[in-house]
Amino acid sequence: MPSCCSASTTPVPTPARRPLAPAIAPMPPELVDAVTRWVRLLDDPRDIGPLAPGIEAEILYRLLRGPIGPTLRQWAVPDSAVARVRAAARWILAHYAEPLTVDAIAAVAHMSPATPHRHFKAATGMSPLRFQKRLRLQEARRLLLAGDTTATEAARRVGYLSPTQFNREYRGVYGLPPGRDAARVREAVAVTPPPRRPRRRSA
Template sequence: MLDRLAAAIVRHCVGLGSETAVPRLFLAAVEEPIEPIDVLYEPMICFVASGVKRTTAGELKQVAQPGEMHLTTIDLPVTIELDQVPYRAAVMQPDDQALTELLVELDESGQTAPLTAGGQLHAPMTPELVDAVTRWVQLLDTPEDIRPLATRIESEILYRLLRSSLGPVLRQWSLADSATTRVRKVARWICAHYTEPLSIDAIAAAAHMSPASLHRHFKAATGMSPLKYQKHLRMQEARRRLLAGHATVAQIAQAVGYVSATQFNREYRSAYGLPPGQDAARLRTRHTHNRTATPWRA
């Protein structure tokens, strides 16, 4: 069954990763080993058909094997390494409204879920789930079927996910006042304001949490404190701008929120092992084949 899914992914994936005509479906296909990639994950579910993916977010590490699914509940700066290739994966960006409507239909919208803010989890896929995901990707073979069938198959996938070990966390996803939702809102706020000074008291108040509770739940979800999360965002954006080569190191430091270029250089070297200019030169020579037409999400 995984071979069928992998074959369908390869037929329709453009480059290392690509959007598709099926709403909320992204595909990834990597043939050869590549350099580790720094990306900002959005909330998603990654279904791995082949290869082995390792992700690192702060102190949290996850390994996704063939036949496993990898759930990310929060916007999360991660480093991706592929331990085995070829790598094939289909990625769903869950529709909040569709999930809520399904829970109402199943009369589960009021169920109490465990209080957890886990940002990354993985679990094995059942044969029924692999079949549903495969049929979802195979809609790309018959584009005329996408409009009438895509939402129906997507609903089936969500149903089977709710019946899996990831179900409790997905139920929290739809709750307006769950720890998962609160931490997700805080992370999105930091992503939108990462260049600004960060006040833990202010964002804790906005999330209706104490600073201590926010720190505990946020670190459980992301593997890092809010301040370190902000620094990871700044470093990723700085590295992206350095690779583009359209600004000086000093200009980039200021653009991502640093008043002191010295502090920026020190933190950049601590994060990536080289000063900004040297790291950018290395990336330009070794990462050219890693670039994709769309942001990596798998």
């Protein structure tokens, strides 16, 4: 991203006092066109190597020029509060099944113990503990959908000590208890036909 930031006409911002949280905005036609061309590379894998890097650079460039550009630029500023939050998020991703402490996050983010929670929530929209919980539940759901583990075993593998707490939090996110949710998703996938790929027109 830094190279695209430097190529854009708008300068890279200095670190903000308050990180910019993730944003959502409509896709302009130019960005839709670039993303469409990128997806169509799947029609012929031989085109991916030569063409994908240029299209991906165009997509990033148009994102930076769009309404969420300031947010993306702030994420690219080296040694900013957001960059430190990003390092903490990576660490949580690698250790999501382990107990999470404020001191550990502060050490990874190079912050005092009093500041990571505020910066993390400002940058990601959720607290470190909530972020860890989402990671645990996503991995548990993946294990359940694979069909090779029980809900109790999935809870243990992602770091839950209490199956009751796991069931409660899983239902709070996905709307159903673990077993019923996995069965519903597998059934939906089984009855949904795969999307038809468009035929390439011969020259």
